[in-house]
Amino acid sequence: MAEKKTADKSAEKGPALPSAEVLDRLFVTVQARKGADPETSYTAKLFSRGTAKIAQKVGEEAVEAILEAVRGDKTALAAESADLLYHLLVLWADLGLDPAEVWTRLAQREGISGIDEKKSRKS
Numbered sequence: 001m002a003e004k005k006t007a008d009k010s011a012e013k014g015p016a017l018p019s020a021e022v023l024d025r026l027f028v029t030v031q032a033r034k035g036a037d038p039e040t041s042y043t044a045k046l047f048s049r050g051t052a053k054i055a056q057k058v059g060e061e062a063v064e065a066i067l068e069a070v071r072g073d074k075t076a077l078a079a080e081s082a083d084l085l086y087h088l089l090v091l092w093a094d095l096g097l098d099p100a101e102v103w104t105r106l107a108q109r110e111g112i113s114g115i116d117e118k119k120s121r122k123s
């Protein structure tokens, strides 16, 4: 009965907010665009222009996100952050890097202070 109640309660909260799982879904889409028509797929256009161009776009989007952050514009920062993450996924796919390798590194760092981590490198 409690389970039923919990289920009802969660239904009251409305649709679940998007989560970081969108990154994994997006990576599948990006990978699927390898070899697609650059005329109909922006991702395929990036792949056709090569690693250096993709890397340049990641840099450009990072700078655009930084500028919006410095301007204090959260809405624009969200949009530029989405552009940055998308182009970073394209760069990973171009190099054959699975996102799980990045998620693993982040998980391994959980609970370890960045200050302590840096000190451990010096000792």
Ligand SMILES: N=c1c2ncn([C@@H]3O[C@H](COP(=O)(O)OP(=O)(O)OP(=O)(O)O)[C@@H](O)[C@H]3O)c2ncn1[C@@H]1O[C@H](COP(=O)(O)O)[C@@H](O)[C@H]1O
Binding pocket: 026, 029, 030, 033, 040, 041, 042, 043, 044, 057, 082, 083, 086
């Ligand atoms: N998340 C994105 C995404 N974010 C940004 N962009 C595109 O990135 C481009 C950035 O444009 P810019 O003006 O910054 O640069 P540019 O047009 O490359 O021109 P230059 O850099 O050469 O000046 C725009 O065309 C955006 O639409 C994206 N394109 C695609 N996706 C995702 O990828 C999926 C597949 O898209 P296609 O590959 O186009 O089918 C889409 O359904 C989305 O989920």
